[in-house]
Amino acid sequence: MAFKADELVFAVEPFWIDTGGGDRFIEKGETVRGNDPAARRAPQFFAAAGSTTAEVLARRNAIVAASIAAEVESDQKLREEQRKREPEIPLERRLRVKQGFRMGFGGRNFAEGEIVDREDAAVKPIVAAHSGYFEIPGRPLP
Secondary structure, eight states, rough: OOOTTTEEEEEOOEEEOSSSSSSSEEOOOEETTTSSSHHHHHHHGEETOOOOOHHHHHHHHHHHHHHHHHHHHHHHHHHHHHHHSSSEEEEEEEEESOOOEEEETTEEEEEOOOEEEETTTEEEEHHHHHHHHOOOOOOOOO
16 A cells, blocks of 8 residues: 555554665654655555554554464474474384473573483483483374
């Protein structure tokens, strides 16, 4: 949606933008003219002055939906890359960390709920020494 050059518009959400002349932070509610570089480059973050509450909420909801969609896509790509790099641990070798802990100052961190391989050379002695921190996770039904 493009705005008229002299039209007053306001930001419905705060955001950073490269306006072509450097980065700029736009505060929520900041009012600019329609020909402002920020309003021209990111019109989805602005609503016309005098917009109804419903119109403003619709703009905000679109921003939130786009943000969530981008996060989901990014997460899916990350998980796919991890699957390619890290082979799946066979069910019979999986252990789940019951309570998160760290092995000494600067040592390996085990996060609560993390799945580890009981046969991994780096994990096996830790499991033997601290078995109370690990459990066998539930298995899917066949």
